[in-house]
Amino acid sequence: MYAEGKGVVARGRVVQGFVQVGDKVKVLPLADPALISKLEHLQAPTDPGGSSGADRLSVAIAGDTVELVLANVDPMRVAVGNIVVDPTHLPPIATRAKAKILVMDNLTVPIIRGAQVLFHMHSIDVPAALTKLVALLKPDGTILKERPRALTSGSSAMIELKLSDNTKIVMDKFQECRALGRFVLRRGGDTIAVGVIEEIIL
Numbered sequence: 369m370y371a372e373g374k375g376v377v378a379r380g381r382v383v384q385g386f387v388q389v390g391d392k393v394k395v396l397p398l399a400d401p402a403l404i405s406k407l408e409h410l411q412a413p414t415d416p417g418g419s420s421g422a423d424r425l426s427v428a429i430a431g432d433t434v435e436l437v438l439a440n441v442d443p444m445r446v447a448v449g450n451i452v453v454d455p456t457h458l459p460p461i462a463t464r465a466k467a468k469i470l471v472m473d474n475l476t477v478p479i480i481r482g483a484q485v486l487f488h489m490h491s492i493d494v495p496a497a498l499t500k501l502v503a504l505l506k507p508d509g510t511i512l513k514e515r516p517r518a519l520t521s522g523s524s525a526m527i528e529l530k531l532s533d534n535t536k537i538v539m540d541k542f543q544e545c546r547a548l549g550r551f552v553l554r555r556g557g558d559t560i561a562v563g564v565i566e567e568i569i570l
Contacts, residue, residue, distance in 0.1 A: 375405055375437040376446050383547035385454065386429040387436070395441060396451045396538045397461045406437035449492035451538045451548070459540045459548055460568045463531045468505070469553065469563035471523045478518035479560065486554040487531060490547060493554075494535050500528035519561075528569065541565055 387393070391404045409425060410433045428434040436452065453459065471479065479498065487496040504512040505524040519525050531537065542549030542564035553561040 375439045376402075376441055376443045378436045378438055378446070378450075378452060379410065380434070380436075380452075382428045382430050382432045382434060384430050384545060386427055387434075387452070388427045392455060393438070393452050394455045394458065395438065395446055396453055396458070397536050398445050398450075399458070399461075400441050400445050401455070402438040402441035402452070404436050405439040408435045409433070410435055449490070449537070453538075459538050459545060460570065461536050461538055462568050462570055463534055463536050464499075464528065464569035465539060465565045466502070466526065466528050466567040466569060467551070467563045467565045468509075468524070468526055469519075469561040471519050471521055471525070471561045472559060473522045474558075475521035475560055477555075478520050480518045483555070484532075485529075485560065487529065488552040488554055489537065489539065489550070492537060494537060495532035496529050496553075497532065498527050499530045502526040502528060526566070527563075539565055539568065541567065 387404060387407070389404055389407050393402050393404060394400065395402055407426065407428060409428065413425065413432050438446070481498060481501050483498045485496055485498065487494045501516050501519060503514045503526045504516045505526060506512045507524070516525070538548060540548040549565045551563055551565070552559055553563065
């Protein structure tokens with residue numbers, strides 16, 4: 369993102385729905401209102417399904433990579449990792465979540481309750497802690513063992529995590545929005561687990 373004239377240029381991918389010039393939106397997590405004053409596709413748009421070429425270029429739908437110019441918003445309050453949304457459909461903004469994770473096979477140090485990790489989602493990295501190891505899971509998702517002491521390589525588990533310093537980000541249940549519901553956990557530069565959010569804890 370960067371400022372251009374009286375607007376802020378935002379580049380990204382449409383993950384749900386559609387967007388077009390003139391739309392009123394909100395920029396999360398601060399929920400500042402903005403107006404889309406210009407839209408440009410950064411690659412050939414996906415098949416319009418019968419729309420004319422000119423009409424299709426003025427609209428971006430899920431899967432399109434675009435550059436938007438946001439008007440009527442303070443550039444100092446817009447940052448990498450922000451989400452542009454329909455004001456009538458705001459996803460949760462939270463610091464805590466319950467999630468299902470799959471631990472990497474090459475894990476050398478077991479994951480314990482309270483472990484400090486780097487939570488990576490779409491384009492942001494936030495320090496976080498695993499506040500609870502809820503259960504070890506079988507391959508079919510049923511519970512193998514409740515409240516395990518540690519998670520070892522290759523295991524699947526349900527956990528609770530909390531972002532550090534009360535940092536709030538936009539996240540959602542995976543079944544509601546895949547892009548805002550999947551994440552990676554890293555430690556010491558290595559990926560130690562991948563996961564999906566099952567529940568937002570507000």
